[in-house]
Amino acid sequence: MSSANSLATPTWRGDLDDRVGKYLGRSHRSLKLVRGRETVIYAILIASGLFSLLITGAIIYVLAIETVSFFKSDEVTFANFFGSTTWNPLLGGTKSFGIWALICGTMLVTAIAMSIALPLGLITAIYLSEYAPRGVRNVLKPVLEVLAGVPTVVYGFFALMTITPILQWLHSGFSVYNAASAGIAVGILCLPTVCSLAEDALQAVPRGLREGAYGLGATRFDVSVKVVVPAALSGIISAFLLAIARAVGETMIVALAAGSLAQATLDPRQQVQTMTGFMVQMASGDVSNYGTEYYSMYAVAFTLFVMTLALTMVGNLVRRRFREAYE
Amino acid sequence: MSNPITLTDEATAIEPRPRDGRQTHFAHSRDQASEPTTLAIGVRDLNAWYGDFQALHSISLDIPANRVSALIGPSGCGKSTLLRWFNRMNDTIPTAHARGSVHLGDTDLLSRTTDVVDLRRRIGIVFQRPNPFPKSIFDNVAFGPRLHMKLSRTELQDVVEWALRKAAVWDEVKDRLASPALGLSGGQQQRLCIARAIAVGPEVLLMDEPCSALDPASTLAVEDLIFELRRQYTIVIVTHNMQQAARCSDQTAFFYEGRLIEVGATTTVFTKPKQQQTEDYVSGKFG
Amino acid sequence: MNRRDPIKTQVRAGIDNDPEGPLASIQLLSGEPRRKLDARFRGLCVTIAAVSVLVLIGLLASILLQGVPSLSLTLLTGGPEPDPSEAGIRPAILGTLWVCSLCALFTLPIGVATAILLEEFQPRNRYGRFIYSVIQLNISNLAGVPSVVYGLLGLTAFVSMFGLFGSRTSQGGGLEIGIRYYDQFFSEGMRSILIPVSDPSRPVSEPVDGMQGIDTSGNPVTLKVISVGEALPTGDALQYTLFDDAEAGRITKKAWYHFSLPLGRGVLTGALTLMLVILPVIIISSQEALRAVPSSLRDGALGLGSTPWQVVWHVTLPSAMPGILTGAILAMSRAIGETAPILIIAGIVYISRAPQNLMDDFTVMPLQIFNWISRPQEEFHSIAAAGILLLLGILLSFNALAVLIRQKLHKPLS
Known part of the structure; x- marks a missing residue:
């Protein structure tokens, strides 16, 4: 140990210097x-x-x-597939593959689901993002996360065992399997999706916009609804599109609660079959592996895929555009 | 490597800092600064862009070996860009590209064939904010040696101790080498980062505003260290702080809007600048 | 025009003369209606938030009410018996365990590798940037594909493998290892005798005198075949004697490493199909975790002369690990609850035991629950509810684990 070397490093060790000098001079690891x-x-x-x-x-x-x-x-x-509203692939003599029956069922369930999920999800998102005190946020966020993590088969059970009896008690016209019950359950399922995506969009709006509005004497309602929501509109629309895609592709709930009769009806009390519901029906029954009805499953899946892909693609593009605007 | 360059002898006019016990440094610096020195990094006609924006316009500059060179100028003037081209940190920015030549000895730093990994071992860098890895103090310093060399456990311990002593932080951390580096104070973290850079045995140390995130006391400690280290390393420091450049550099280069306006011995640049822009900047009229 | 001019001048004069400017003469709207609207909207929000909490409570309550009475040890240990009082979910639990562990094994490396590629290896040129943006958009679109569609993909790509390897039947077919075929005879002494079959595509063996077989304990035996009407031997020989009209049944014995192409409706197919479903989820969450690592750490490691991969391996990945693990656990809990793709590839079959090899038939918890819900008997509904409680319990503990990891391993990074 020699310490006379300098002021900044009073405890300098000469021997260390020599040794380390040797190590550092050694050949380095092969770069190749x-x-x-x-x-x-x-x-x-x-x-x-x-x-x-x-x-x-x-x-x-x-x-x-x-x-x-x-x-x-x-x-x-083709004419039958795209032009008919009769979906009847299983009965021998009168087979008919009119995809509109299934699309109609899907649309009905989706519409019911979205009439619940979109407004409730958006308002909850506004509340969480703009209004909610910390305590409420700390309760509501985990509740939504739990709702989002529940398997869909559980929602199916809920629809069949709880929602349907309640609907039947309210109005006697509901059949055991009905579009309304499935739609409500799908709506509950999609609510957390809408809410968290829309909240992300609202949170991405810069603070400065809010402060500007508050500085002009706006109320919280003015700020949220007249400033923040319009600023986040494309993000919210993308949230809506992604939620609709999710509802269109939802399978287990409709398989359990919506029924298995494909019909083009707008009556939510009736049973309907969705595209996904048909696929489940085919998979859980004993259908020969190579008949027309087997391949019809793929044709239906293709239709479903094109619909959901278009929705998610537009949704993701809108979202990307939105994020670019603020980040 | 061998072409000698001489810094003008006005370097002697550096004012001693108003602190006790520091004069030794300046006696020392006077001796060295006037001696001829060798060229460490030579920049010739360097133009650099970020996408379509030209950040540097035909820069030619000599960085002398075993001296502290300061790059000063208002923000956005290109000084950090230049520094980050010296060890190709700009490779991480997809849109960055450069034309011209930067040489370290015989190595063309901008060549496509230059191995940036080896290059960065020879030219270390210390960043604006201390950025220790979320590992122990020991592992932080040992990170570089472990990448580049095959060392036994005791040899590694030697290297770590050596680097920490060089960075003047050994006495503060020797009893807690296994504790997380993020528990150190900002100034200690920055000296740890310097130790980390030294531990791979570089020839050149680049410092990108190394004190801008530190409090005055830590700044002083790091400045002392820089002054001490130039005996072994060529140091290039980018700084916003003109006092800092005046205090601890031998050569100063002033940049403005991507152009090198003036370069010379630090005293000349601060006391007798040739260009009006330089004078305005060092006298605080803008920047 | 003539009438307007005086008005104009009047206003001008007002601005000029009034020291407080034009606003002085304007009547302000009352803030009261806006405040009321604000209060009402807040009320609406609170109501709706309360509704979503109530829905969750209602969901849990309805399942608890039906499920708790059926929670029993039988549920954990039993198979899917037709008698509700004996029905249990054990094979499904084990099936879920097999499928999801395998799925994690496949998905994690691929998912994390993709995330590392997209986040840590930035493309250097325009062409590369284009490919990256295509991959990125593709991943977010894959995340939106309904899981039932992945089931159909699995059905063609894994179960039958586009028919490339032929189709598998009880007579063999396709490529197989770790499987032996036997023809089983029952001797007149009611002993099971197995005749090894070398070529499973041949028809079932006819009894031939002197045939070599093995008995149930694996010892080689020689069979004695007698014509119908002949007197049966007595004593030990009866154990190995057949009439010549005896009919054999084809059985198989599969080793634990049994593997075949096409993959069929086995555990491996299930895991691969679930991989398709959760891969985008894992990629996206890993990307977010990597993005959260401050870039100053990467710069620090690069500045010391690390290669891009050394930066990832020594600095970025360890720092992002808690985030990646949390995302992976949440993705796995999604895989556990996923029903539709499994239903498509496995169908509804009676499975009474745990899978024995990668090709074995299986069922998973949510599929078994679906099966019970779709039966008409009330008793099965309450067993389904009990199964749901079990499933939710597992998922909840996964979520708790994720939260724990997030809190325990989360360290400040700068």
Whole structure:
């Protein structure tokens, strides 16, 4: 130990200096090796990144080829598929594949669900983002998270065992399986989705806008509804679109509560079959693996996929545009 | 490597800082600054862009070895950009690109074939905010040596102790090497980051406003350290703070709007600047 | 025009003369209606928030009311017996365990690797940036694809593998390892005798005198075949004697490593299909976790001469780990509750035991619950409710684990 060397490092050790000098002078690790490993890892990462593209490709390929097999069948015509409202794939003599019956059922359930989820979700989001005191927030947020984490089969049970009896008690016209009950359950399911996406959008609005409005003497209502919501509108619309896509694709609730009779009706008391409901019916029954009705499942899935993909794609694009505007 | 350059001898006019017991540094600096020194980094006709925005306009600059060179100028003048090209940190910005030449000895720093990993071992960098890794103090300093060298446990301990002593932070942390680095004070963290950079044995240390996030006392400690370290390292420091440049640099380069306005011995630049813009800046008229 | 001019001048004069400006003469609206509106809206918000809490309470209450009476040990240990009092969910619990662990095994590496690629390896050129934005958009779109569609993808891509390997039947077919076929005879001494079958596509063996077989304990035996009407031997020989009209049944024995192509409706298919469902979820949550790591740490490591991967491995990934784990656990809880894709690939089948190998048939908890709900008998509904309680319990403990990890492992990063 020598300490006379300098003021800033009073406890300098000369021996350490010499030894470390030797270590640092030694040859360094092979850069070639490091580079090679780097390339291999990068290739693996790229492969996993491309895997997600492969999944999309596979979905489209599988649905497309099986749908083609469906339309090749003698029992099926384009005119029937896109022009009829009678969906009757299982009964021997009178088979009819009119997709509109299923689309109509899907739309009815989705409309009921959205008439609950959109307004309630948006208002809850406004409340959470602009009004709620910390304590309420701390209760409400976990409640919504729990609601979002409940498996859909549980909502199906809730719809069939709780909502339907209540509806029947309110009005005797409801059948055991009905669109309203399934729609309400889907609405409850989508509520947390709408709420958290819309809240994200509201939170992304810069504080300065709010402060500007408050500075002009606006009430909280003025600020939220006249300033923040319009500023976050595209984010909110994207939340709505993503929620609609979720409702359209929801499966277990409708399979349990909506019924299995495909009919083009607007009466929420009647039973309806959705596109997803039909697929479940096919999968849980004993249907031969290669009949027209089997392939019809893929044609229905293709229709469903195109609808939800369009909704999510637009939703995601709007959201991306919105985030770019504020971040 | 061998072309000698000489700093003008006005360097002797640096005012001693009004603190006791520091004069030794200046006696020392007077000796060194007037001696001819070798070229560490040579910049020739460097132009740099971020996307379409040109951040640097044909910069030519010599960075002398074993001296402290300060890059000063108002914010957005390109001084940090230049610094970040020295060890290619700008590679992390997808839109950044540059034309011209920057040489460290025989190595072309901007060449596509230059191994940036090896380059960054030879040219260390210390950032504006202390950025210790969320690991122990020991692991922070050992991070670089573990990447680049095969060392036994005791050898690694030696390197860590050596680097921490060099960075003048050993006495403060020697009893808690295993505790998290984030528990240190800001000034200690910054000296730890300097130790971390030293531990891989670089030739050049780049410092990007190393004191701007520190309190005055820590700033002083880091400045003392910079002054001490230049005996072993070539140091390039970017600073907003003109007093800091005056206190601890031998050479000062003044940048304005992406152009190098003036470069020379620190005393010349601060007391007898040749350009009006430089004088306005160092006298506090803008910036 | 003539009439307007004087008015104009009048207003001008007002502005000029009045020291308080034009606002002085304007009557302010009362703030009262706006304050009332604000109060009413706040009331509406509180009501709606209360409703969502009430819905959750109602949901839990209705399940608790029906489920608690049926919670019993039988539920945990029993199989899906037709008698409600004996029905249990054990095979489904084990099926869920198999499928979800396998699924995590596949999904985590791929998901985290994709997130690392997108967040940590920024593209250097325009072409690369385009590919990245396509991948990114694709992932957010995949997250919106209904899970039932993934089920159909699994049905074609995994169960039958596009028919590339032929189809599997009880006569074999496809590519198989770890499986042996036997023809089983029952001797006149009511002993089960197995005849190994080398080619499963051949028809079931006819009894031939002197046939070599093995008995139930694996010992080799030689069979004696006698014509109908002949006298049966006595004693031990009876155990290995058959009449020549005896009919065999084809059975299989599968080793734990049994594997076959196409994959069929087994555990592996289930795990792969669920992987498709939760991969986008894991990618997105891992990306968020990586994004939360301050870039100053990356700069620090890069400045010391780390390669991009060394930065990820030594600095970014350890710092993002709590976030990635939390996201992974939440994604797994989604996988546990996912029903539709499993229903599509596995169908509703009677499964009385845990899966024995990767190709084995299986069921999962939510599927078993769905099965019970769709039966007409009230008793099964209450067993379904009890099963739901069990499922919710598992999911809740997963959520609690995620919260715990978030709190325990979360350290400040700068």
